[in-house]
């Protein structure tokens with residue numbers, strides 16, 4: 001197997017992507033990195049990925065069946081590993097559980113590679129740093145530092161780029177031997193480090209405070225991204241949904257100048273309610289799997305309120321996908337593909353301002369040396 005081409009003069013450094021889903025990370029990274037191997041287990045996501053990344057080296061298989069020795073060398077390895085065991089809406093089983101525990105399979109594959117990628121990026125929900133008093137993050141951190149990496153986590157909320165509240169943790173690791181430019185390093189917490197990240201980082205060896213520029217403020221609102229003519233529920237369904245809105249939210253709805261207001265159905269004190277938000281920002285998109293509800297819109301039309309769910313195209317816009325991004329399959333497939341995804345402009349910001357610079361800083365390095373990496377189990 002060839003050693004990774006880490007020359008800063010090569011056109012784009014290479015990357016492998018695990019848990020690639022519908023391909024928004026690949027889309028975001030494309031100007032900066034060249035994909036050499038991409039993987040996901042879900043045939044429906046694979047259809048979305050392939051429709052948008054013609055000729056990409058996508059492999060439809062479980063990571064469990066992937067052998068690192070078969071992978072091409074790459075500078076960056078990205079993993080948006082499953083979040084169900086770390087998310088608030090999930091079971092809280094943690095990073096050693098069946099689904100989120102696939103993070104260890106990622107590390108196992110990396111261990112099996114002849115040249116470990118010198119730059120790693122992992123993405124997951126905020127629970128990775130906040131749940132279990134930061135214990136899930138610390139387990140991952142230790143596993144990475146044992147493999148010779150310097151590691152730091154950031155909490156980046158898509159709302160800084162899009163009208164979509166979606167806080168996500170991004171863990172970035174780099175070979176400790178890299179000559180990291182001082183412009184990428186901060187002395188302590190920055191705008192990208194929330195209190196949960198700071199608590200999780202407390203006292204950790206080989207921790208790094210990454211410095212990212214703050215994104216320029218944007219003015220796009222949820223109303224800007226909606227198809228205001230999209231069909232609404234029938235009158236009876238709308239009436240039923242509207243009857244679930246709590247009184248205070250109903251009062252605010254009557255006064256709202258917005259053409260549409262988003263909300264989620266939740267159970268409060270044993271009763272189903274439809275809770276709305278009025279800041280013209282969508283709540284965090286979720287995958288409809290596992291019983292969580294889809295984001296609903298309360299839409300003003302002909303001086304009356306109606307309800308509908310977000311369309312897959314609206315969901316894609318909220319993830320920063322251009323309208324040219326194809327969503328094959330049913331509406332439900334499209335919604336699911338987007339509910340699970342990484343917001344593209346967030347991944348692009350990270351790639352442009354940190355990952356590609358770290359890739360350059362690693363030019364000429366061999367694979368990081370293992371220093372007694374322990375088994376995660």
Ligand SMILES: C[S@@+](CC[C@H](N)C(=O)[O-])C[C@H]1O[C@@H](n2cnc3c(N)ncnc32)[C@H](O)[C@@H]1O
Nearest residue numbers: 019020021022023040041042062063080341342
């Ligand atoms: C959080 S999503 C990542 C989404 C993706 N980064 C995107 O932007 O669309 C986790 C992904 O892991 C995939 N997955 C779950 N189990 C897997 C396995 N055993 N092997 C490979 N992929 C798996 C799921 O199909 C899902 O697409």
